[in-house]
Amino acid sequence: xxxxxxxxxxxxxxxxxxxxxxxxxxxxxxxxxxxxxxxxxxxxxxxxxxxxxxxxxxxxxxxxxxxxxxxxxxxxxxxxxxxxxxxxxxxxxxxxxxxxxxxxxxxxxxxxxxxxxxxxxxxxxxxxxxxxxxxxxxxxxxxxxxxxxxxxxxxxxxxxxxxxxxxxxxxxxxxxxxxxxxxxxxxxxxxxxxxxxxxxxxxxxxxxxxxxxxxxxxxxxxxxxxxxxxxxxxxxxxxxxxxxxxxxxxxxxxxxxxxxxxxxxxxxxxxxxxxxxxxxxxxxxxxxxxxxxxxxxxxxxxxxxxxxxxxxxxxxxxxxxxxxxxxxxxxxxxxxxxxxxxxxxxxxxxxxxxxxxxxxxxxxxxxxxxxxxxxxxxxxxxxxxxxxxxxxxxxxxxxxxxxxxxxxxxxxxxxxxxxxxxxxxxxxxxxxxxxxxxxxxxxxxxxxxxxxxxxxxxxxxxxxxxxxxxxxxxxxxxxxxxxxxxxxxxxxxxxxxxxxxxxxxxxxxxxxxxxxxxxxxxxxxxxxxxxxxxxxxxxxxxxxxxxxxxxxxxxxxxxxxxxxxxxxxxxxxxxxxxxxxxxxxxxxxxxxxxxxxxxxxxxxxxxxxxxxxxxxxxxxxxxxxxxxxx
Numbered sequence: 001x002x003x004x005x006x007x008x009x010x011x012x013x014x015x016x017x018x019x020x021x022x023x024x025x026x027x028x029x030x031x032x033x034x035x036x037x038x039x040x041x042x043x044x045x046x047x048x049x050x051x052x053x054x055x056x057x058x059x060x061x062x063x064x065x066x067x068x069x070x071x072x073x074x075x076x077x078x079x080x081x082x083x084x085x086x087x088x089x090x091x092x093x094x095x096x097x098x099x100x101x102x103x104x105x106x107x108x109x110x111x112x113x114x115x116x117x118x119x120x121x122x123x124x125x126x127x128x129x130x131x132x133x134x135x136x137x138x139x140x141x142x143x144x145x146x147x148x149x150x151x152x153x154x155x156x157x158x159x160x161x162x163x164x165x166x167x168x169x170x171x172x173x174x175x176x177x178x179x180x181x182x183x184x185x186x187x188x189x190x191x192x193x194x195x196x197x198x199x200x201x202x203x204x205x206x207x208x209x210x211x212x213x214x215x216x217x218x219x220x221x222x223x224x225x226x227x228x229x230x231x232x233x234x235x236x237x238x239x240x241x242x243x244x245x246x247x248x249x250x251x252x253x254x255x256x257x258x259x260x261x262x263x264x265x266x267x268x269x270x271x272x273x274x275x276x277x278x279x280x281x282x283x284x285x286x287x288x289x290x291x292x293x294x295x296x297x298x299x300x301x302x303x304x305x306x307x308x309x310x311x312x313x314x315x316x317x318x319x320x321x322x323x324x325x326x327x328x329x330x331x332x333x334x335x336x337x338x339x340x341x342x343x344x345x346x347x348x349x350x351x352x353x354x355x356x357x358x359x360x361x362x363x364x365x366x367x368x369x370x371x372x373x374x375x376x377x378x379x380x381x382x383x384x385x386x387x388x389x390x391x392x393x394x395x396x397x398x399x400x401x402x403x404x405x406x407x408x409x410x411x412x413x414x415x416x417x418x419x420x421x422x423x424x425x426x427x428x429x430x431x432x433x434x435x436x437x438x439x440x441x442x443x444x445x446x447x448x449x450x451x452x453x454x455x456x457x458x459x460x461x462x463x464x465x466x467x468x469x470x471x472x473x474x475x476x477x478x479x480x481x482x483x484x485x486x487x488x489x490x491x492x493x494x495x496x497x498x499x500x501x502x503x504x505x506x507x508x509x510x511x512x513x514x515x516x517x518x519x520x521x522x523x524x525x526x527x528x529x530x531x532x533x534x535x536x537x538x539x540x541x542x543x544x545x546x547x548x549x550x551x552x553x554x555x556x557x558x559x560x561x562x563x564x565x566x567x568x569x570x571x572x573x574x575x576x577x578x579x580x581x582x583x584x585x586x587x588x589x590x591x592x593x594x595x596x597x598x599x600x601x602x603x604x605x606x607x608x609x610x611x612x613x614x615x616x617x618x619x620x621x622x623x624x625x626x627x628x629x630x
Contacts, residue, residue: 024079031083031145032065033057035090039225042094043217044101058224060203064190065090065226067183074180084145088138097225102505105320105512105520107220109232111346194235194343201230213342213577237344237351237613241606249610249617252603256560256622263563269532269555271368275435275494276550277424280328281417281480283444284500285523287470289314290507292514293460299474302481303498303524311549312526313539314585316574318345320512320520321446321505325349325383328440331499331543332360332392334565335608338542338576346383351613353387359611359619359626361547362392364559365436367625371395373427376440377403377415393629394438398423409475412451414442417476421483434492444472446504465506487530495553497546499525518579529553540585542576545569561607561623568604571597575604 036057065086073082097108190200209223211231220228286304287295298304306312318326318337325348326337337347344350352358362372374394379401380386389397400406404426405419420441428435448465455467456474480498487494500523512520525541527549534553548566551558558566572588574581580588593601610618611627619627 024073027079027083028066028069028073029062031087032062032069035065035087036061036224036226038091038094039097040221042098042101043107043221043225044098058204058207058227060200060207061224061226064200064230067186070179071183071187074176074183077176080146080148084142087145088142091141092138101217105505106216106322107225107228109216109345110229110234111232111349190230191233193230193233194341204230215578216342232343232345234350235341235343237340237347238605238609239341240614241602241609244606244609244614246615246617248606250621252606253560253618253621255603256564259567260558260560260563263566264557267551267555267557271365271551271554271556273434273493274554274556275428275492276365276370276437277435277494277496278331278438278546279480279496279498280324280331280438280440281444281476281498281500282324282441283446283469283502283504284473284476285503287466287473289522290511290515290519292507292511293458293463293466295466295470296457297470297474299456299470300477300524302477303526306480306484306528307524307526308537309535310526310528310533311536311539311553312524313537313541314522315499315525315546316518316540316542316576316579316581317500317502317521317523318542318576318578320503322502324440324501325385327499327501327543328438331497331546332362332438333358333611334361334544334547334561335612336542336544336575336604338580339605339608340612342577347612348383348385348388352391353384355391357393357627357629358391359616359623360392361626362394362436362438363626363628364623366393366395367628369433370436371431371433373398373435373437375420375423375427375437376400377420377423377442378440396427398427400442409443409472410452412443412472414445416479417441417443418479418482421479421486424483425486428492428494441476444469444476444504446506448472448504448506460511462508463506463511465504469504469506484528484530490530493529493531493554495530495550496528497525497550498528499523499543499546518585527553539569539573539583540581541569541573541583544575545573559623560621561626564600564604564607564622567600571600575601 033054037054039061040057069082069086072086073079076082093108100106100108100112186199189198192198193201204223204227209227211223212218216228216232219231223231286300287293288298315327317323323345325346329335329347329352330337335347337344340347357363362374366372372394373396374385374389374392375398376385377400380389380397380399386397400415403415403419403423405422407416407419408414409416409418420439420443424437424439427437446465446469448468451468452471454471456470458466458470460466484496487496502523503520507520525543525546527546532553532555545565545568548558548562548569550556551562552566568575570583572580572590572593573583574585580590582588588597590601607618607622610616611623616627
């Protein structure tokens with residue numbers, strides 16, 4: 001049999017193919033290293049030099065980015081375009097991550113993808129010039145990398161799917177298909193990072209990663225931005241508590257039914273004809289609680305006075321500079337986010353919106369005969385509120401477009417708190433039934449540029465937005481005083497629950513360092529009654545503990561679930577990943593609780609699991625009406 005003569009060009013062609021493959025791998029790895037270095041630098045880590053920074057880069061982060069680039073290349077078949085697009089996007093994410101750290105002291109999470117639909121709102125929190133420079137810089141980077149690829153292609157032509165002489169290059173097609181399957185499979189597998197077994201999680205753990213559920217900045221800095229990001233991939237909000245079953249929930253229900261009877265024996269009031277208004281006041285704080293600066297004028301004297309005359313204290317936010325929906329979730333459900341896994345940082349987005357119903361005060365007040373209203377002085381796209389409010393069972397939902405009054409204060413683009421309060425009064429006037437209303441304000445949302453002509457003077461030249469922010473607080477103070485005066489002049493009884501959701505992201509590192517660790521997450525709250533106000537100052541809580549205070553303010557009988565929360569409020573009212581505190585704000589070691597407190601925590605954990613993602617054995621018996629469709 002006659003052998004086919006080998007072409008003299010065939011060895012050269014194979015050699016060139018091998019060289020091209022090795023070069024492509026090198027280019028992808030090098031570009032991935034640079035991208036990860038930039039990502040890690042976005043965590044505001046101060047390295048002595050570039051070499052120290054490169055040594056701090058997690059190789060697994062580099063490998064993950066390389067897998068992304070390989071997957072993109074397998075799809076489009078152009079190496080330099082793949083490098084340019086992936087690098088450009090990662091640089092953009094680095095910029096976003098750095099700005100989020102500056103404003104909220106937390107890195108970028110997978111759940112933040114929901115903000116893509118609100119890109120205009122997100123952009124409004126950053127200076128327009130910064131946004132323009134970032135976009136132009138990313139486009140320039142992609143263009144430069146593509147240009148390099150075009151120049152390199154003149155000496156090293158890229159392999160093509162179709163041969164010059166005709167037909168498909170089957171070898172090249174096979175390489176792309178195999179690469180896509182392997183790289184795509186690894187990327188899909190990464191989405192189950194927190195489920196066992198997982199190759200990526202096992203690799204990070206084997207490399208010495210240490211995870212701190214209460215400190216996400218630590219996770220991103222020490223384990224790599226990619227590692228920290230993967231650690232926050234969606235996961236079941238809670239592990240199944242030991243001993244959880246129908247019998248255990250029946251026993252807990254009976255125990256707290258007895259506890260409710262004990263509490264109710266001394267209660268003579270009722271919530272049946274009482275209006276209840278929850279006011280989540282955007283970025284409301286008491287600046288006097290922070291060290292490192294002084295204001296020329298106290299911006300909130302009226303609210304301080306109200307706090308001295310009512311149930312009041314310090315509410316602990318979960319994060320600095322953000323987390324509004326988490327605070328709202330706690331106040332409406334009584335469920336401390338600190339009992340969920342740390343990755344479940346935004347219940348609204350992550351699981352509440354997926355249910356047809358969810359146990360909450362909304363259903364419970366519907367059961368009492370109240371007309372329930374959700375009111376947000378902005379649109380409802382943020383945090384999937386449109387879906388969540390439906391799930392919680394509100395009778396009516398009002399956004400900024402549906403408000404009767406939409407006034408702004410001077411150049412502030414957000415609806416004023418005074419207008420928001422006018423809408424609350426309108427809702428009270430429009431209903432023949434008592435009203436349960438949940439208000440989320442927007443007036444004091446950051447940033448705080450030149451909104452007001454009379455910013456409050458201060459001695460902190462480094463905090464450029466402080467005077468404007470403080471003036472906004474003064475407007476809130478005056479509006480709140482007027483709102484409470486209006487309610488007090490009416491015949492019907494109204495309870496107002498007022499709390500700040502978080503601090504504004506305006507403080508520099510020097511100011512934050514001048515305060516204790518928790519100072520930047522403490523905000524004021526009060527529970528005020530238009531008819532029977534009584535001073536009870538000083539307690540530390542999270543918003544999950546506000547509901548028992550409503551019943552106390554009305555001297556109303558409590559259902560078993562509120563009895564459970566009442567006992568938690570009197571024992572360990574601050575349950576967060578970062579801290580567990582008693583009512584005086586003193587640290588409690590959650591791993592060394594006395595037996596009664598441990599039993600209380602175990603009961604709350606089982607009930608929260610049952611109400612949230614469990615079988616809801618105890619909802620009807622512990623919180624009548626809380627999860628019924630209306």
